[in-house]
Amino acid sequence: MPQTKPMVSVENVVASASVEQKIDLNEITTKFPDTEYHPEQFPGLVFRLKTPRTATLIFRTGKMVCTGAKSEEMAIKAVNTVVQKLRKGKIKIKNDAVITVQNIVAAINLGGKIHLEKAARTLPRSMYEPEQFPGLIHRMLDPKTVILLFASGKLVCTGAKKESDVYRSVHNLHSLLEEKNLMIYDQ
Amino acid sequence: MPQTKPMVSVENVVASASVEQKIDLNEITTKFPDTEYHPEQFPGLVFRLKTPRTATLIFRTGKMVCTGAKSEEMAIKAVNTVVQKLRKGKIKIKNDAVITVQNIVAAINLGGKIHLEKAARTLPRSMYEPEQFPGLIHRMLDPKTVILLFASGKLVCTGAKKESDVYRSVHNLHSLLEEKNLMIYDQ
DNA sequence: AGTATATATAAAGGCCTATTTAAAGGGGTC
């Protein structure tokens, strides 16, 4: 029944990390002038890497948030690179970061159109308000993710903690759409 | 030189307290229907006493805030009464509350008028914007309190942690006003 | 008679700030 194989592309991985130690953000600003730090606006310092192209927020507490990586592995590599650069800049950091992937965002193309209006009436835990946002928002229970469905047959899956959760979510939803006859394939 | 003795009246004492134990606020609501608890609006439950006439905020964490007492002693008595009432209502509370007075507000009448405009130019750490608020706001460093001065010769002292801080603040300010010739006494 | 203005103070929960990313539809400027 599935006419096509979904194309899945991980677009963003968010990971939290901690070096378990207080960090002087002003010192980082001095040694890394290209960082952004506006404490009156936001308490975190923004440390950008060209490769992997990411933005890591560094907090006074030694906790960090890395965003923008294209895979779990690259997110981990990015945090380790940031810590390595800080150390080369003579910022004393005793321990390596303990890293946890917190969220994975993926773009998916099912290869066929979706009957959104019908899906809104059929899928449970769904919200569809086209004048507010063109996508249908569907909350999947297992894995616990949120999937945005578009009439074009494209999806956005977010909330996954592992890349395998993305694949499982897409498979579950695709099966459900086929089953309920909500997919429209050309000829 | 002080033509009159200031009349000092403690109007409000705020104390924080803790019974060092989690409390089920919904259970209190059931057993004390006259309490106010609207968690979507504010996380604390409001427990009012007729004597001493006070309002005590009770939090999930077992921490409390008692307001409205007319003396340090009454604030302590109010918190102990609240804990006693909770226990009589079969709310299990193992330890007595550890109480700390956090703020004392007092109303004072110096018995003579104050030349506010001149005081605004003379007193350090003062703010006077009559179109915004009719009182002059003066920050005293020792004791660390804030005194509102009104042209009528009345004052409001707030921020004190002990009743003696109120008396010291008033004495300091009164002396300063006399010294700088900012007081105006009838005939 | 109420509202607002201003002062201090504790409590805890909500929301804002900022970071990233895709999707598609609306708006605006050039």
Added chain:
DNA sequence: GACCCCTTTAAATAGGCCTTTATATATACT
């Protein structure tokens, strides 16, 4: 038409501000 911006979703991080309670004081405005 090509750019921006906005809309929505998730997630961590951490400051700031708001909510509520009480209280005197004194102005202006509904």
